[in-house]
Amino acid sequence: MADTKREIERKYESDDSGLPDLTGVGKVADVLDRGLVELDATYYDTADERLAAASLTLRRRTGGSDDGWHLKFPVAPGVRDEIRAPLSDTVPAELAALVRSRVRGAELLPVVRLRSARDVRHLVDAHGALLAEASVDTVTAERLNRAGGTTHWTEIEVELADGVDPALLDKIDKRLRKAGLRPSTAPSKLARALEQTGGTRTRPAKPAPPATAGDHVLAYLREQRDEILDRDPAVRRDIPDSVHKMRVATRRMRSTCQTFRTVLDRAATAPVAAELKWLAGELGADRDQEVLAERLTTALGELPPDLVLGPVLQRLTGWAEARHGSTRGHLIAILDSARQQALLDSIDALLADPPLRPKAAGKPGKVLAKAVRKDLDKVARLITHALELPPGQDRDVALHEARKKAKRTRYAAEAAIPALGSPAKSLAKSMKSLTSLLGEHQDSVMARHTLRELAAVAHAAGESTFTYGLLFGREEQRAAAAEAELPGLWAEIESGASV
Structure with a gap:
């Protein structure tokens, strides 16, 4: 051992x-x-x-x-x-x-x-x-x-x-x-x-400092590739936050392929992006459960003892441990799979012979800024649409879609920071604030879904469901608070965006 x-x-x-x-x-x-x-x-x-x-x-x-x-x-x-x-x-x-x-x-x-x-x-x-x-x-x-x-x-x-x-x-x-x-x-x-001792293989020369739009995009992709490789053993060793960091690198790489389509040929990057989406989804099964379990356990701990009726903590802990054990075993199998090894090979091949389009040779300040603004415009449309909907499931879904697009815009801005400087850095920071707020809302949606499931199991076992309902109501309040804060935050972001 x-x-x-x-x-x-x-x-x-x-x-x-x-x-x-x-x-x-x-x-x-x-x-x-x-x-x-x-x-x-x-x-x-x-x-x-x-x-x-x-x-x-x-x-x-x-x-x-x-x-x-x-x-x-x-x-x-x-x-x-x-x-x-x-x-x-x-x-x-x-x-x-x-x-x-x-x-x-x-x-x-x-x-x-x-x-x-x-x-x-x-x-x-x-x-x-x-x-x-x-x-x-x-x-x-x-x-x-x-x-x-x-x-x-x-x-x-x-x-x-x-x-x-x-x-x-x-x-x-x-x-x-x-x-x-x-x-x-x-x-x-x-x-x-x-x-x-001699006989050492010839080491590849370090890439020159990025100059073109293509250089900047490829440099960012290489960073994410290296992060994925570095996090693999940490995930296997169950090191805290390693799954999250590997998933973020996977999403950043996929988002970069999607955003900078004028730089990289989509016909070549689309298959890789599709497999990166698959990997992010597999990584997310463990990470999302981990975040949700921590959220619910913390919320339960904040309740006065006289409001905790029945074995709520034991049921929640058992649910979390069972889910973690099953998803972790599945995740290790994913990392060992032929599909994952093929994905890593395809990423290496993409970076070794990148499918650059003509605009890849262009000035990064122009090419990258245009791509980032295009993503930001999509976020604006999604936020506007979500705020026009009444509270409920449709709005929840719309806000989740806006969150995913805001993450993509954040990653695009991060990739452009070396070329665009402070405007891109400011936008990345704004998108981080937006995704954090929308993430709080989505976490509440998922928490309420889980609480309904746990309450149903508790009810079937003859246990009190009072505490689950109390936690459910508090999650509704947290979601409402996030929705109320969103218009002001979005107005502030729109007024300050200058990429």
């Missing part, structure tokens, strides 16, 4: 002078010699090194206290999450799943072998508690997957113990620099090995 460890460390170039005395640095009261450890790690990647390109490392290591498989995800400079699995001869299924969005149908192969002689020191406080582990690593790296060779180096590594203030690393850094050591130029041992 895999487990996770947050790894906070810094690496330094070593000139073979060894580790300077760190006693007295911060709370370090003593430095304990833990002896020499022999580590042997084989790193796995695809033939074209997709994991390395994404700064991911997957290894099988023996020696030391953590024999097994390790998969590392970058979190911030010097900070990585390490997912561990027991030692086995093949890549553990749970780790293979976490890199599936990158690997897809490619085979994971040994690419580099690292053998390290690690001279370990424990930095402890006055009570003997571990603060950090410092080591001098003498490394031999051997390329396995292509013509290359071997290389050798020595480096110093300082890794913070769990729960210790990262400020200690800053103090240690100051001492090490004073002793003449300098931070390593490579982010990891693997990165250094790949660079120094």
Whole structure:
């Protein structure tokens, strides 16, 4: 079974002078010699090194206290999450799943072998508690997957113990620099090995700063593609808000394909957009249920205890847990599906050979602004139509449609910010306010639907439905308040829109 460890460390170039005395640095009261450890790690990647390109490392290591498989995800400079699995001869299924969005149908192969002689020191406080582990690593790296060779180096590594203030690393850094050591130029041992053993695949050049309308649209699409890939393992690990962020990236990409039809050929983007809609819908099943459960639980908690009649909380909690368990299992199956892998491949193909139309070469200030204004005009028509309807189901549906179009306009404005500057930024902010208000209204609609269902089940079980009715009435009031606020907010947006 895999487990996770947050790894906070810094690496330094070593000139073979060894580790300077760190006693007295911060709370370090003593430095304990833990002896020499022999580590042997084989790193796995695809033939074209997709994991390395994404700064991911997957290894099988023996020696030391953590024999097994390790998969590392970058979190911030010097900070990585390490997912561990027991030692086995093949890549553990749970780790293979976490890199599936990158690997897809490619085979994971040994690419580099690292053998390290690690001279370990424990930095402890006055009570003997571990603060950090410092080591001098003498490394031999051997390329396995292509013509290359071997290389050798020595480096110093300082890794913070769990729960210790990262400020200690800053103090240690100051001492090490004073002793003449300098931070390593490579982010990891693997990165250094790949660079120094030769045979590295040619890395694609970074795109030039966007200049044309097409450049700006493609840059935004690449950002969303990368976000989708980055969030996939987080969704699998059930990290909070990961489903929401992946869904937003999916919607942003789809909206961009739809809005900028004068830039990208719709005939080529429509199939991708259709599959992105499918994925967003699948992601939404889990996310919408999560938001709704939190809303209802919070509302119930705000009621005085004497107004909660019957096992309302237990029924609500059971509903939420059952729904989450079923939708989560379905969602993981979606991420593993051939359809999802084909979608990721089609996105990569679209970005590798974009179907640009003639206006893609035009000035972004003109082309992008026109597309954004067109979306804004559609929002205006939908809002006007919704406000003309009497309160009720038809208005609810119309406001929901306006919300979806406002989201699309927001994403279009975001994509145009690098080209249009403050007007696009202001519009994106306004659309965010509008979608938040309309989202509050739609959440109330869904909450009332769920409360009716729960009340019916409670009634059939012979329980009181008083509390469900009370919550239903409060949701009606929240929806009415949102509708009352809408005309003023929309008038303010219309008067300030200048894209």
